[in-house]
Amino acid sequence: MAGVPVKCGTIVSFCFVLYAVYFRKNDLGDVRLSPVKDHLLYLESENKVGEGKLQPKVALGYGACHDLFVNATSLLDHKELKGNPEHFNEISNKEEFLKSFAYFFKHGAAAERFVSNGKLYDELIEQALKLPDSRWAIGGNAPLMAKRFYIEGWKVLFAAKMSKNLRKYIPKDIEIVGGEENEEVKDDIHMILEYKTDETFGTLKAPRANRYIVHNDENNPLLSSLEKFDEHLPGFGPNLLVISGLQMMDNYPFKIGDGKDLRAERLDLVKKQILSQPLSTLTHFEMASYVDLELLKHLTTKILPFVDSVGMNEQELTNLYSVLEYGEVSVVADSNPRVATALDQMRKTFLLIRRQNELYESKRKLTRIHVHTLAYQAIMTVKNSNWKRTEAAAAKASLTAHRYVCNSQDIALDKCKLLLDDSFSTTTDNDNTSRVFFEPTKPVSCWDEEINGEYVDICVAPVLICTEAQLTAGAGDNISAAGLVLQVEK
Numbered sequence: 071m072a073g074v075p076v077k078c079g080t081i082v083s084f085c086f087v088l089y090a091v092y093f094r095k096n097d098l099g100d101v102r103l104s105p106v107k108d109h110l111l112y113l114e115s116e117n118k119v120g121e122g123k124l125q126p127k128v129a130l131g132y133g134a135c136h137d138l139f140v141n142a143t144s145l146l147d148h149k150e151l152k153g154n155p156e157h158f159n160e161i162s163n164k165e166e167f168l169k170s171f172a173y174f175f176k177h178g179a180a181a182e183r184f185v186s187n188g189k190l191y192d193e194l195i196e197q198a199l200k201l202p203d204s205r206w207a208i209g210g211n212a213p214l215m216a217k218r219f220y221i222e223g224w225k226v227l228f229a230a231k232m233s234k235n236l237r238k239y240i241p242k243d244i245e246i247v248g249g250e251e252n253e254e255v256k257d258d259i260h261m262i263l264e265y266k267t268d269e270t271f272g273t274l275k276a277p278r279a280n281r282y283i284v285h286n287d288e289n290n291p292l293l294s295s296l297e298k299f300d301e302h303l304p305g306f307g308p309n310l311l312v313i314s315g316l317q318m319m320d321n322y323p324f325k326i327g328d329g330k331d332l333r334a335e336r337l338d339l340v341k342k343q344i345l346s347q348p349l350s351t352l353t354h355f356e357m358a359s360y361v362d363l364e365l366l367k368h369l370t371t372k373i374l375p376f377v378d379s380v381g382m383n384e385q386e387l388t389n390l391y392s393v394l395e396y397g398e399v400s401v402v403a404d405s406n407p408r409v410a411t412a413l414d415q416m417r418k419t420f421l422l423i424r425r426q427n428e429l430y431e432s433k434r435k436l437t438r439i440h441v442h443t444l445a446y447q448a449i450m451t452v453k454n455s456n457w458k459r460t461e462a463a464a465a466k467a468s469l470t471a472h473r474y475v476c477n478s479q480d481i482a483l484d485k486c487k488l489l490l491d492d493s494f495s496t497t498t499d500n501d502n503t504s505r506v507f508f509e510p511t512k513p514v515s516c517w518d519e520e521i522n523g524e525y526v527d528i529c530v531a532p533v534l535i536c537t538e539a540q541l542t543a544g545a546g547d548n549i550s551a552a553g554l555v556l557q558v559e560k
Contacts, residue, residue, distance in 0.1 A: 102510035103483045106532055109513055110465045111481075117462035117556050119223035124560050127225040129308035130212040131299050131343075132248075133290035133315040134230035135258040137209030137543060140198045142263035142282060146171060148272030155274070157401050159361045160321040161185045161284060167194075171263065171282050175271050178278035178405040179385055180546075182359040184285060184321045191286040198261060207544075208239035209260050210290070211314035211356050214544045218470070218551035220244050227306045229299035231289055233257050247302045248295025258287040262543040278405055278444055279475075279539040283359075290315060291322035293336050300343055310352050310558050313340060313373065314547075317358035319365055334368060341372045349433060352456055352558055356550055357382035357390060361401060366393045375426040379438035379457070380419075381550035384412060387441050391415045394422040406444050409530060410495040416441060416450055417521055424522070438557070442467060442549045445489040446533055449553055453518070453525040457557045461514050464531040470552035471533050477540035486534040494530070506530065 120126060152165060155172035161183050167190070174181040185191040198204050208214070216228040220241050231249040232240075236257050240246060249255055263282045268275055293315075303311075316337070324332045344353055355377045360366050370393060374380065382390060388403035395418065404411070416439050423436045437455035441448040447467040451457040472486065473479055493507045496517075506515050514531035 099483070100488060102488060102508075103486050103534065105510040106488065106513045107481055107483065107486070107534060109511060110469050110531070110534070113462045113465035113514065114469055117459050117466070119555060120560055121223065125223065125225055126309045126558050126560055127227070127306060128216075128219045128310045128312060128554075128558075129227040129229075129299070129303055129306055130216050130219075130312040130314065131229040131340075132212060132293045132295050132313075133258075133318060134208060134210040134213045134232050134236060135260045135285070135287070135290060136236060137207045137260050137262050138195065138198055138204060139207065139262045139264060139543065140201055140204045142171065142175070142265045143269055143271055144201055144203070145194075145198055145263060146271070148172075148274075151272060157361075158183070161190075162187050164190060167284070172271060172274060174280075174282050174402065175265060175276055176274045177402045178267075178276050178280050179402045180280050180282070180359060180383065180542075182283040182285070182317060182320070183361075184287070186286075186321075186323065188286055191284070194261060194284070195259060208236060209262070209544070211358065211547050212312070213240060214547035215312060215314065215356070215551040216244055217241065218548045219555065222552065222555045224555070227302060227308065229295040231255050231294050245302075245306075248298045256289070258285060258289050260285040260287075264542050266539055279542055280405075281542040283543065285318070287318050287322070290318035291324070292332075293319075293340065296336070296339055296343070300346075303343070303347070308347075308351055309560055310354060310554065311344065311347055312354045312356060312554075313344065313377065314356035314358075316340070316365075316369065316373070317360055320360050320362045333365065334372075337368050337372045341376060344373070344376045352379065353377040353434065354379040354381060354438075354554060356380075356547070357386040359386065360389065361399055363393070363397075363399050366390075366399065367397070370394060370426060371430070374423050374436075375430040375432045376434055378434055378436065378455075379440070379554070380423070380436065381440040381442075381553065383546055384441065384443040387412065387415050387419065391419045391422070394419060394426075406489065408494070408498075409446060409448075409490075410498045412441055412443065412446075412448055413496055413528070414498055416448065420450065420526075421522055440467070440550060440553045442471065442546060442553070444533075444535065447471065447531060447549065447553065449529060449557075451527055451557070453527055458559050459556045460527050461516050461529050461531075463553050463556045464514050464529045466556055467549050467553040468531050468533045471545065471549050472536050474545050474548045475539050475541055476536035481534060485536055485538050487537055488532050489535060490532045496528075508532070
């Protein structure tokens, strides 16, 4: 892969899995699909997870829920939408719900919002259950990532308070901690409003398949499984600790009494939990859709300075960079950003978090960023860090993106497309002369850079986009976990 190193300062490794935007066709379709698929599968087959004494162990927190999947445009009537689409930090009535959904629908952007009106939420759930194609599944970042790690051969511990009914969705070999024995638990319900590419809502058309999530959680925002998780971590001895589900705190009405901020106190306990782990245990923070600026600022001071790795999609990357650089929330971003744009934001975000490492005198330094978009997977790792096999990890994440969204282990070329051009620029800098040429027979492109005195590896790989999407919610969790699967070795 020919690429000119970009002088940025610290050296990290980036791995991107890319989709092709302009694709060459013959009578059979895009001629690049077959060689791309073959090489991605080759990289996956040549890189295995350790077994026996070499089996890696992962511990994940926090929370779980029941996901209720519905077709968004079947549940909602566009005729009830009065006025223009609009963004709201939380949903308090039906008008705000419709405007908020429409806002993200027209951008094809994923979003998650807290519904403060319990009566409205119960009514929506009741309506959704009447739809013939509504279905239940387990939800939450931690359990979905836990299942992916388990499928890929890891030993798994995860923290959540769950009912016996919800536990049935989890493989028996996964250890669940968080509640008391025989404790009666009422599961939180998240409603997942899914839509497909080009689906319409009145005059609006979705530019890509995605989902809009609403919840009225009572259990997950409090991270109620945290203390039990703490008790089990020393005995489990994980190689990797994953922090996720903190977006459940977003705009949740925490009661602040006696001048105390309960949310800040709970996040301080998360920080303490991370710091209690030996430096040999790698830590990963999974970003999500956040709009509460106060919570985001807490994350930049209590969580991000103390983790080794961060995973996110293109919307979350833009938001995280905006908060770190400008102290502002970015509600929506380009749903299919150029590779150069994402790379630039990753570099800047890396430097900003590294500054936080120094400011808070953290013994850990950020050494990995994984960004997944519709068109590509991007993994950046610092050279000589504890993260291994970045090229293979990008390929694994790409394959998982297709398999999960198509809901099939088989990769059928007639259900694939690429959104990656024949070449791409590595930065948007005006004086940049570096271009990477996409080679179908070696699709994961990797190169070295220097970022502020640190050397990093950058890899970019194409995703075989599933053209017949079956699942959207949970894709990011599965992709992020798959990206980590091959990067941790005992």
